[in-house]
Amino acid sequence: MKVMITIRGEFVSPRFDLSPEVLIATYYDQELLEEPRSIIVSDVSAEIICDLALKENVAIVVCGAIEEQHYQFLTWKKITVIDAVIGPYVDVLQSVMDNTLQSGAILAGAGAKEGTT
Amino acid sequence: MKPESLLHVSPVFSELLNAIPHGIAFLDTNLCIVVMNRFLEVMTGYGNAEARGVYSEFILRSNLGNKNQMCREVLESGESVSKDGNIINRQRKKIPVHFTLSCLHDEQGQAAGFIIVLEDMSVLKSVESKHQGLAQETGILGHSPQMAKVFELMSVLARTDAAVLITGETGTGKDMIAEALHESSQRARQPFIKVNCGALPEALLESELFGHVKGAFTGAVTETVGMFRLAHKGTIFLTEIGDLSLPLQVKLLSVLDDQEFFPVGGSKKVKVDVRIIAATHCSLRQEVQQGHFREDLFYRLNVLHLHMPPLREREGDIRLLLDHFLRQFSGKLGRGITSFTRKAMDVLSHYHYPGNVRELRNIAEYSANICQGKKVGTKDLPQYLFQSSEVSPRPAAISAPPLVSAREEVQPMTKMAGGWTAIEKEMMVDALRKTGGNRSKAADLLGWGRTTLWRKLKKYEMA
Numbered sequence: 266m267k268v269m270i271t272i273r274g275e276f277v278s279p280r281f282d283l284s285p286e287v288l289i290a291t292y293y294d295q296e297l298l299e300e301p302r303s304i305i306v307s308d309v310s311a312e313i314i315c316d317l318a319l320k321e322n323v324a325i326v327v328c329g330a331i332e333e334q335h336y337q338f339l340t341w342k343k344i345t346v347i348d349a350v351i352g353p354y355v356d357v358l359q360s361v362m363d364n365t366l367q368s369g370a371i372l373a374g375a376g377a378k379e380g381t382t
Numbered sequence: 383m384k385p386e387s388l389l390h391v392s393p394v395f396s397e398l399l400n401a402i403p404h405g406i407a408f409l410d411t412n413l414c415i416v417v418m419n420r421f422l423e424v425m426t427g428y429g430n431a432e433a434r435g436v437y438s439e440f441i442l443r444s445n446l447g448n449k450n451q452m453c454r455e456v457l458e459s460g461e462s463v464s465k466d467g468n469i470i471n472r473q474r475k476k477i478p479v480h481f482t483l484s485c486l487h488d489e490q491g492q493a494a495g496f497i498i499v500l501e502d503m504s505v506l507k508s509v510e511s512k513h514q515g516l517a518q519e520t521g522i523l524g525h526s527p528q529m530a531k532v533f534e535l536m537s538v539l540a541r542t543d544a545a546v547l548i549t550g551e552t553g554t555g556k557d558m559i560a561e562a563l564h565e566s567s568q569r570a571r572q573p574f575i576k577v578n579c580g581a582l583p584e585a586l587l588e589s590e591l592f593g594h595v596k597g598a599f600t601g602a603v604t605e606t607v608g609m610f611r612l613a614h615k616g617t618i619f620l621t622e623i624g625d626l627s628l629p630l631q632v633k634l635l636s637v638l639d640d641q642e643f644f645p646v647g648g649s650k651k652v653k654v655d656v657r658i659i660a661a662t663h664c665s666l667r668q669e670v671q672q673g674h675f676r677e678d679l680f681y682r683l684n685v686l687h688l689h690m691p692p693l694r695e696r697e698g699d700i701r702l703l704l705d706h707f708l709r710q711f712s713g714k715l716g717r718g719i720t721s722f723t724r725k726a727m728d729v730l731s732h733y734h735y736p737g738n739v740r741e742l743r744n745i746a747e748y749s750a751n752i753c754q755g756k757k758v759g760t761k762d763l764p765q766y767l768f769q770s771s772e773v774s775p776r777p778a779a780i781s782a783p784p785l786v787s788a789r790e791e792v793q794p795m796t797k798m799a800g801g802w803t804a805i806e807k808e809m810m811v812d813a814l815r816k817t818g819g820n821r822s823k824a825a826d827l828l829g830w831g832r833t834t835l836w837r838k839l840k841k842y843e844m845a
Contacts, residue, residue, distance in 0.1 A: 332474055
């Protein structure tokens with residue numbers, strides 16, 4: 266299963282359309298098949314990231330805030346979108362692999378408080 | 383005084399915050415949310431319980447860039463900083479916002495936190511776009527006597543605070559009417575919350591409407607306020623009210639009567655001040671007779687009733703709307719299309735528009751995209767317009783008796799050769815066949831929303 270996470274620094278980027286970087290990971294049976302790779306987005310734009318998701322043929326996109334039109338576009342292209350996710354991308358990736366991540370999840374480390382999924 | 387301590391000063395403080403018609407958040411020095419007012423909760427879609435302690439940029443989701451930039455400016459200048467930008471809320475809607483960030487100081491004059499004010503600029507932006515002659519997206523157009531009656535009734539309904547029931551076929555603009563009623567009512571500056579009762583299963587809908595307490599059911603890890611509390615002092619719009627289950631109808635009735643309810647799993651009653659606007663495409667009276675809808679709730683909702691006439695009954699509006707939408711799409715696409723040719727207009731004015739204004743809008747968009755010249759001809763119109771008129775002479779039968787209400791018109795049709803149901807089934811099968819079974823494309827072709835097609839497929843057991 267191939268997953269793409271839009272990131273900024275150590276966290277899932279708050280905005281899909283303003284993500285400077287994406288992380289692409291491939292996993293099977295809760296194990297990474299290869300070292301995740303990150304791609305710096307040439308121009309910050311939702312369309313470019315959507316295009317990248319299609320080119321990379323990912324099955325899941327994990328992101329923060331996303332506009333309805335881009336969400337609909339990705340789901341129309343049979344990509345599962347888990348949006349409104351808040352937290353460090355390392356933990357988010359682990360949750361995706363454990364199949365426990367849901368839209369709107371706020372993970373621990375998203376601020377001063379101890380959050381939960 | 384630290385922002386955290388403000389919470390304990392007095393209950394009046396939170397009342398005061400909630401009374402301000404702008405989104406307000408207090409941040410600590412780490413730029414984490416300490417408290418938000420109700421307006422900001424509605425604007426962002428996050429409740430205080432889940433947002434507290436989380437970095438503000440993850441909750442506000444603005445386009446102002448890195449969290450530190452604006453705060454550094456405030457700390458350096460010692461003055462408030464204002465900027466225009468936007469946020470994307472949890473409902474995936476982009477809202478234009480005017481941000482104002484100010485620093486809070488303690489007794490020693492040290493920075494103790496920040497206060498951020500978010501002013502919703504969507505109304506102003508839409509007014510600006512209207513002035514520029516751009517898409518009048520929020521406007522309701524119509525010069526027909528039927529629409530004149532609707533506008534007349536709307537001005538009366540906007541002045542009252544009673545529940546309103548809007549009925550009408552799919553695509554007639556029930557949602558727009560509800561929003562317009564809210565915008566012209568005294569609650570205009572308060573939230574307008576739309577809930578589609580047909581889109582969620584019963585258990586989820588109850589929690590969505592009335593909220594739940596922490597631990598109410600498996601997976602309820604945080605408290606949710608629910609749409610009714612989010613719409614406090616504003617308006618809640620319940621669309622597809624006919625799809626509401628009977629147990630929820632009882633709960634809704636009690637809210638309408640007492641303006642209070644228990645959240646799911648809660649033991650404390652919550653009082654709300656909400657105006658209810660409900661809409662449905664089906665005949666609620668018929669649903670009552672069949673035992674699918676409670677009679678008492680029907681009479682409670684039916685205080686003020688507004689029926690949206692189908693487009694085929696609105697004399698003269700087809701041309702007006704076609705011109706409007708063509709101008710709008712032509713402007714958006716940067717084309718110089720001026721009008722329809724006489725032949726094309728003949729075809730369009732004799733079509734029966736089962737998808738009403740939504741379908742007409744789609745036809746105009748299609749034409750604006752396809753047309754290469756200055757005038758839209760018959761070759762630039764969607765092909766199904768010609769096919770449906772060749773296959774069945776029913777459009778003429780439908781558009782023939784003007785000034786007759788929709789209900790009176792549909793009944794005789796049902797007696798003829800399978801009636802409207804059969805026609806609708808046939809149209810759906812045709813559309814699905816043409817699009818190779820693709821429901822989204824079939825819905826577009828019919829001029830319906832995808833959900834409408836899905837609902838109708840289910841209704842006729844074709845899914």
